[in-house]
Amino acid sequence: MADFKEELSPELIARLARELAGASASFDRTAFEQLAGTGIGELELKARMDRIAGALSATMPASREEADQLIRAALDNGGLEGWASMPVNAYVASAMLDRPDIALPLLAALTPRYTAEFAIRPFLDAHYHLTMDYLRSWTTDPDEHVRRLVSEGTRPRLPWAPRLSRFVADPTPVLGLLEALVNDDSSYVRRSVANHLNDISKDHPDLALDTATRWSLSTTQGDFVVRHGLRTLVKRGHPAALAVLGFDHSAPIEIANLACSPSTISIGDTTTLTFTLRAANSTKAAIDYLVHYQGFRGPKAGKVFKLTVRDLPAGQAVPFSRQHRFGHLAIRTIHPGPHRIEVQANGRILGATEVEITADQPPEASARVV
Known part of the structure; x- marks a missing residue:
């Protein structure tokens, strides 16, 4: 998969120049391409964005009204699609920050x-x-x-963006915006509302739970928003969050036959986690597993992986199986050593096993249940 920075390429700069020049004969396409493109390949994503936005600041009309008209003309011509719009957004956020009356409608x-x-x-x-x-x-x-911009743009912990400290400290001002969108006809909008609620839950779990509880009782399309918005609390085994979603944290569930096969693998290989669950009473169960990856200084906190939601019949042993690959990712490096795997149901850890990760192809070994 290509790095996102490659989207802001010389080819995109040329396309953006062409679209802006097509919207206004006075736009200096040559100067823009030279300013934006010189040395672009040596820069990372944010630096590329800043370089192109800076080139726009140097070549767009000095009048905010004329710059607004030029951009809107490019939009009317069908331009500024996809990544080509991103440096334009960055330009508006910097060069037009003093004219919100022009900039905000333009961002819309x-x-x-x-x-x-x-x-x-x-x-x-x-x-x-x-x-x-x-x-x-x-x-x-x-x-x-x-x-969607209403919800996504106000997220206190929006990925790749500086945190909005105002809303990290107190998210109540945006709750009215979310209330207006939780029943939106668009799943695209509702997913943003759910992600926003999940952001709130990381700093204000009680407020997120109160909001989710209210929505679960009164909304017409909020079921997904509540489930997805409470996912961090559910992964942490928060009893009240589980209860909102219909899971009993204290339900008596037992685990048996927990193992990984093979139990010793090389980096990049896959192991299969197997176990059975037995509930004393008929129980709706949210079943996850946690992997404690090895770090330079020892095992890390468990990374939760969703497995399934299952109705467990009273007294009946129900088998489960899941393959897990221990391969390098952009966000994770696999280190040799024992990796603890825990199984949790309704937020309670029921048992654990280990898989040994080696740098070389290992012999088969037995899992250790701990």
């Missing part, structure tokens, strides 16, 4: 091309009340991308 026009979720955030810091007024009005916009 740009966001359907890809997303303006990053560009809206500086305006929340610089022009909080005005930006919130726009966001409230956008909750009823006919375009789902604009409605």
Whole structure:
């Protein structure tokens, strides 16, 4: 998979130049391409974005009104699709920060091309009340991308973006925005609301639970939002979050025959986790497993992997199986050593085993249940 920085390529710069020049004969395409493209291949993603946005600042009309007209003309011509819109968003967020009356409606026009979720955030810091007024009005916009911008752009912990410390400290001002969107007809919008609720749960679990409980009782399309929005608390085994979703944290469930096969593997290989569960009473169970990956300084905290949701009949042994590959990923390096695997049901750890990871192809060995 190509690195995201490669999206901001010389080819994209040439396309963006062509689309802006097509919208205005006065746009200096040559100067823009030279400023934006020189040395671009040596830069990382954010630096590339800043370079292209800076080139736009140097070559777009000095008048904010004229720059707005040029960008809108490019949009009307069908341009600025996909990644080509991102440097334009960054340009608007910097060069037009002093003119929110022009910039905010322009970001609403740009966001359907890809997303303006990053560009809206500086305006929340610089022009909080005005930006919130726009966001409230956008909750009823006919375009789902604009409605999603309301939720996604205000996420306190939006990935790849600086945190919104105002909403990390106190997310209550955005709850009204989320309330207006939780029943949105668009699943695209509802998923954003769920992700926003999950962000809130990391800093204010009680507020997230109160909100999720209210939504679970009153919303018409909020079931997914509640489930997805409480996923971090559920993975942590939070009893109240589990209860909102219909899982009994204290339900008596026993585990047997827990093992990994093979129990010694090389980096990049796969082991199969098997076990059986038996519930004393008929029980709805959320079943996960946690892998404690080895780090440079020993085992890490468990990484939770969802396995399944299953109704367990009273007294009946139910078998489960899941393959897990211990391979390097962009976000994770596998180190040799014992890796503890725990099985949890309804947030309670029921048992654990280990798989030994080696750098070389190992002989078969037996799993150790601990």
